[in-house]
Amino acid sequence: MRSRLFKPTLIWLQGVTCNGNTHSFLNLPYLPQLLARFEILYHPLLPCSQNLEEIARCRRGCDVLVFEGAFDPMMERAGVTLERLVAYYAEEAGHVIAAGSCASFGGIFKAAAPERNSGLAYAGEHPDGPLLGKAGKVINLSGCPVHPEWLGFALMNIAEGRPISVDALGRPTALYRHMAHDGCLRNEYFEWKVDAEQFGRKEGCLFYEHGCRGPLTHASCNRTLWNGVSSKMRVGTPCFGCTEPDFPRRNLFETKTNMSIPEEVPVGVSKRAYLTMTGIAKSFKIKRLEERLTDDD
Template sequence: MKLLWLQGLSCSGNTQSFLCAENPSAHEILSSFEVLFHPAITWERSEEEAVKGVLAGKEELDIFILEGAVGPKLRKIGGKSFAEVVKKLSTKARYVIALGNCAVFGNIPAKADESVSGLQFRFLRVGGLLGKGFRTKEGYPVINISGCPAHPSWLTYVLNQIRRGRRIALDELGRPLEIYSYLTHHGCIRNEYFEWKVEAEELGRKEGCLFYHFGCRGPMTHSSCNRILWNGVSSKTRAGMPCVGCTEYDFPREGFFKTKHVMNLPEELPLGVGKRAYILISGVAKSFAPERLKGRLIDESREKGSQQG
């Protein structure tokens, strides 16, 4: 299968992320494809040669991956605007993948420029560059792998499904359900603190939940960050940093690291939880929180005592 990867308005974060893929590695997964062009990985032909080959019909294109947002001020390729090239490649490819929040929703570049968008969305507005009704030869809309950046295994999953000829079920934002049915909250090791409303006192600490003060968006963000760990070992919330909701359409938001409150209630409640239920349950939970959750997990004074003894 032939694959072509272009970068639009991008920081290359998704390429960097993908290069860290494990089991399989980026090399292993790409070895299953013929990569016609990738700006950082291939060297056999230039971007222009690769694009011209496909547009002239000399090369079939199975998978087109776009990393980064699209706007009118981008470079020309073979005399055509970048946006025109992306549109043409998308109609030729059997599968089109938008990789990362810029390619999916527009993200940071779209915040600064009205004319910039993602492939099939501009934030929550469906359409983007290719339009609402766009479908590939295989009948798919753009397969959106959101995230800033996306986890490498999320792309690997999609490529493997395509390679094996398996269907990929998508949510209403074009994201694979296998990855985005979950919330960042699922699998977070701070869940017990969340349930008993024990709040983190500081960023970077092992103890406490980051939802109540530090703006963690884990309970309303669709991602598998705590199910498929980063570098196989960790995630933001595991390391004591709140989830910033980077897989959602409204990223980036203002006010990271701070939970906005209205009348003592978080402005946004966990997905599907009503105000009454939240007030009732969290009030009871806080009153009955086990004492062991209120101290440090590792008591350094005890450790010093044992060394002296």
Template structure:
């Protein structure tokens, strides 16, 4: 049985609750044991975790880290220092634990992720770098966390990107699989909220074409995704989350400042000119009308 310690830093607990949305949670709890979890019954109390050294295989960290922040009167950094050297793997659960996230703007001093302060690599826990896997997302997708833990259990070597995220999940962009793709490809740029049609990239701040995540491949709650319902992707798996003016596309001379991954401005403009030549009636009218 793999023993897990779920440790919370500065957090809203949404990763905890997103994890509870994993459909086969009973199976998971048969295969893993939580020595501590913030909501589920576990073998030890938090008090016992911070005052003893309990045997453990994987350390899960949720929430951002600050030298000032304490859990049960013990500095979060000290708890990490105590458990991290012994565990086989560390998983940063969510964008706060990975990059600092939203609470890097809180009043605590020097708030960061375990290894990254946004894109910048931290020196502090460098010795733990090689045993860490990052599962970014605000919150994490339960299946991505759970399957990563099974990969650790099964000793499957995961290929990781520069931020230690498993490529299997983060090599995709949120754009992949979005049902609004055609409006993007043919640059049908008149999106209005509250409609089935249109792409939010051109005006409404959608970051899907340059955000690494599988939201439209592995759906949320097994049913949907933000972009499918017409809500822009806010780039919550990325080090820069949250950026400012999230519902507006920043443009320079009419060209979006952030272009799809790997696409240069010149090529984009050329391509935009060509796609504008398409007049596709199917995409100009309402999807479900005659």
């Protein structure tokens, strides 16, 4: 463990982005305490010791590089290409964090212009991007946007000098080993195959008709709630699978089916096992699960 007197230097650069990850980060409940553990050389919104022009001169390295947005090699910041900036600071940094799905896998901007945009070390699930040769240094915190607590987890571990183990796509296993389905309050409806009648209601599961990717998505949104209180499924909208490299997909609110059977079944479950289980579950009618939980519309 590191001495608390040591403050790693941090630079936060942006590629092609909507700023969503920065805004998510600003919602971290313990942001002031976390920032106090770093010397922030540059961040586009937070107080920092250098401006973008100074950063673009590439005269001083950093311990941690956080990158937000998709990587477009020709895009410029203060007259310098992202290609040059990322190459310089990633070389110097001990840790590189790809904050969000665009920085991790290319995300929405790669889908819009795949010939230009990628993540730092992946384009979708394929190794690619400017840090392809340094993929072991890149921690992918996918999500659209990244959950503030996940960023807090990674940065606090770096500040403390603790190692972060990652999965095959560079995502911390402590955060992405579970499925988004894990901890969802609708699990009983999933088990007994009771559909949600409409979006926004508390009752029913959104998997069968409404496109929920919870059982197919590695994320801990229902274990570490957003703002400590909620998740998409808790407010009655489906998980869009935004932490996976194939995000975004089309028809986010629909479950693709073939003869009423979902084309994709939960990760690790064979289609045969799925059909057997759901066939049995559907043969029971559980009145309690068909009733409204509240009187609200």
